[in-house]
Amino acid sequence: MSVSNIPEPVKLLLWGKAAGRCQYEGCGKPLWRDDLTKAEFNAAYIAHIIADKPTGPRGDAVLSERLGSDLSNLMLLCDEHHRLIDKVDVAGHPVDRLRAMKVKQETRMELLTGLPENRKSHVLLYGANIGEQSARVSWAKAAHAMTPEWYPAEPRAIELSIGNSAVEDHDNDFWGLERRNLRLQFQRGVKPRLSGAGDIGHLSIFAFAPIPLLVELGRLLSDIPAAEVYQLHREPPDWRWQETPNGFAFSIEQPEERKATVALNLSLSATIDNSRIMAVLPQENLSIWRMTVPEPSNDFMKGKDQLRLFRQQFRLLLDRIKGHHGQDVVLHVFPAVPVSVAVEIGRVWMPKADLPLCIYDQNRKLNGFTKALEFPEDRRSERC
Secondary structure (H helix, E strand, O other), rough: OOOOOOOEEEEEEEEHOOOOOOOOOOOEOOOOOOOOOOEEEOEEEEEOOOOOOOOOOOOOHHHHHHHHOOHHHEEEHHHHHHHHHHHOOOOOOHHHHHHHHHHHHHHHHHHHHHHHHHHHHEEEEEOOOOEOOOOOOHHHHHHEEEEEEEOOOOOOOOOOOOOOOOOOOOOOOHHHHHHHHHHHHHHOHHHHHHHHOOOOOOOEEEOOOOOOOHHHHHHHHOOOOOEEEOOOOOOOOOOEEEEEEOOOOOOEEOOOOOEEEEEEEEEEEOOHHHHHOOOOOOOOHEEEEEOOOOOOOOOOOOOOOHHHHHHHHHHHHHHHHHHOOOOOEEEEEEEEEHHHHHHHHHHHOOOOOOOOOOEEEHHHHHHEEEEEEEEEEOOOOOOO
């Protein structure tokens, strides 16, 4: 039990530095309200790193009395973590560990609260199941990935996902239903806020869904609004951008002959053998372009500079294919790409300037690639 009388100005300074949140690593619980009832009251405990009496947790014969009301020796904690460090696991919480927690949290709060107004970004989450794999995109992980470059403009994300859908990506009506749902939610929740007097100045995009739907999301967004598209990594499993590998480059392989049917093999997150494309399109009249990286893998996209380079190279590639084959062909796209690249394909593609696209999807239950979506959508034609 504490024996020191902590002056009120010191308590206020501690509240300010902690931004009213629990300083235990990974917690961050707001200490001005009850999570369940949302009733607002002071739920904080002020804990001593070095106890204010020698016999207390981490107590010291000399420092306990000297640091009893010293700001550097105080932490703002929730009830759970106050009990943890002082009663349940004192040995597991030595002085150095607690000091590191305090410094890290206060540094982070100072950085976040000091960001200028123009670093606000609205979080957009989109998820659709990939086969039997759930597509829940976490708001907490998204917010963590943004900082310190951006910080959430609102306490909630703009969510475009459809929950508990019984339709799977091998069902005949999957693409049409998911596309219409995405468009409807975008028209209601995003478009009005992007145009005219809309309040969205910047978007942070976190999307995990089948590739063709991610391309559709990118098309809806276009490249007009300022936006940052994030990538879900496997190692470590989060959305935070990492360092771009040195010497990274994309390579383009052009077909030797110019034929009437044109395909684009995007072997980025995996290698697509051209025979898989030939199994879908008439190979006797087929030209296949290929964009790849030195070692295709599902975790090659590490840094945002790689994604920026893809945008540049893909823009040039679309122009190059149109210049080579003319503007009266359809470009059949077979993608093995990361989620961020799929969104950027849609953002880069310009409906008035670029070739129409037919996007294919790989599905084991359907034994290979099948047509998914066309851009622009034109039900009167049979371009795909």
